[in-house]
Amino acid sequence: MSLETVVWQKDHLTILNHQQLPNKISFENLFNIEQVWQSINFLKVAGDEDICLVAGYGLALWAHSKHSNQLPLFLDEFEQQSLYLATSMNSLSFHQFLKRLVASVQKATNVKEAKEIALSEVYLQQKNWDLMWENLGLHTVQLFKNEQNILFINATNRSPNPVLSIVHQAKQKGISLHPYFLGEHDENLTLIKVKLKNLQLTTSWIKQNHLHSNIISAVLLCFNALDHDLQPLFPEGSYDLAKLAYENEIPIYVIAPTAPSRYYKDSVYMHEYVPFDYIDGFITDAGLGDYNHFISHYKEIQQGLILY
Template identity: 30%
Template sequence: MTERFMIPRSVEWNDTHITILNQQKLPEETEYLELKEIEDVWDAISTLKVRGAPAIGMTAAYGLALAAQRYEASSMAEFKQQLHKDINYLASSRPTAVNLFWALNRLASSIGDAISVNEAKTMLVHEAIRIQVEDEDVCRRIGEHALSLFKDGDRILTICNAGSLATARYGTALAPFYLAKEKGVHLQVFASETRPVLQGARLTTWELMQAGVDVTLITDNMAAQTIYAKNISAVIVGADRIAANGDTANKIGTFGLALLAQSFGIPFYVAAPLSTIDLETKTGRDIPIEERNPEEVTHIAGKRIAPEGVEVYNPAFDVTPHELITAIITENGIIGENYEAELPALFEKSEQVG
């Protein structure tokens, strides 16, 4: 029997505005925000009110569609000029998550056959909605593939939040845990807190607890001891960008977990949709790494914990070399032999299915 449980949704389209679950306020407060202007959307993405590569892409797509409804363009040429200005504006909100650029470019391409401004406006909304609907199906398929790698009783470590809050539903790295719950398979999750913004502590534990998934919180520097003492079976993480050779950018701390997995001889899995794969970026060295406000490190809950004036290095992401990745799990299957050959083949598989 399929078990029913709550999976929170992070983004919803409401014709005149976008509703998002404010992830800055979790877990203390469940607050929904209405984004009515493109500036609201830019701020929500930049300040992590909405985060997670797929959710960022969905929100940006809706934001572009929302802004376009108010264009007073007299021709398609004028409409496209305004559209590309807003695409560039939204693209500047976060530089690392490739889904942002993928979603915006997909919307721009969707109006190629439009013969009027009104038709183009409608097409943009439909395409944005289609991105969200597709993402839910993609995440479930990722979860099915990932679950095939685990067995009842496994203990699995993850970092950051690659769950329903970061996607349309189910998530990527967290998807197998939701599906295991549905199917009566018991998996125990260990969630790393993910300093400095604490997405693991605030978000991953919160959403998994909503669904009744067995989750235990650890601090980031407990990872090695946890793998050793708790007999961790595997590490699974999400991704913000995967280069053509398989190098993967994800939340800061992921690279360290990959090194630990190698040291302990356990698999290290990356779960991500095809939209996170960037074949134009050849290696991880070509991925731009966002550096964020030093106060994320020097302060906790608004209280200073470090000396005034101390130098701070605060990269939001790191890059895990492909040789440390046991397998990449996508909606089109699992690969792990030769990423440079297998990653392009995944897109060919999509075209054949389509």
């Protein structure tokens, strides 16, 4: 999407400072790993993927600042720096991302190769995530017609890409979709509102008790965890909203990106289940299908058959 939030600049990293939103669009340059740690810990970065990318590029910055040719020492220090960054945020998916990056770098046979891997792995991850969201957006847009109102439920700053990828792809295809949200003053929607405005799209709001098919064409329901049996877990309140949409005969689609780092049960958040009877389909980067379609694709990615 056009408003870049994380940009690698060879000798530094540029981020969109979330703390300045929505009053000001301000970018900040990060030149060392201490500044990267602060940007994550002080919540200047928003969104699971952006946080991972900032940390990854931060490690690449550190790696390229080192002049040692002793590989064992370099790899040990690289791992220590990753552990340092891990203290900036208590998130299992974030920690898993850092561990995967360290494991990739440890395959290097010399320091030069290790530095190249540190950067290329993060860059590749960013490209793969972008591709995943692009494909998911394309498959979602095919479900809708021009000038339809779409209610996004559970879209937050923590994961803004479901909304942005869909409306961006719709705009690219000349389809005007109108995004609706619950909670006009919800601070969790700040980044989404700014990015939609940058795409010259207005943000509309609706109260839960006004949810009916005369206004809303479809509901797109985001979720952020799978339980140990790979059943989708939705944030608290999702069940009542899904039930209301179902009773008003509004189609409900689950936005289900299948990147492995997205699905770890996090005890910080309250979760609940939504009956599959309420759900018209799961939309992944591989297309629209039922729950089994989603899980099959998810397992392929987990097994490394598809790279994300």
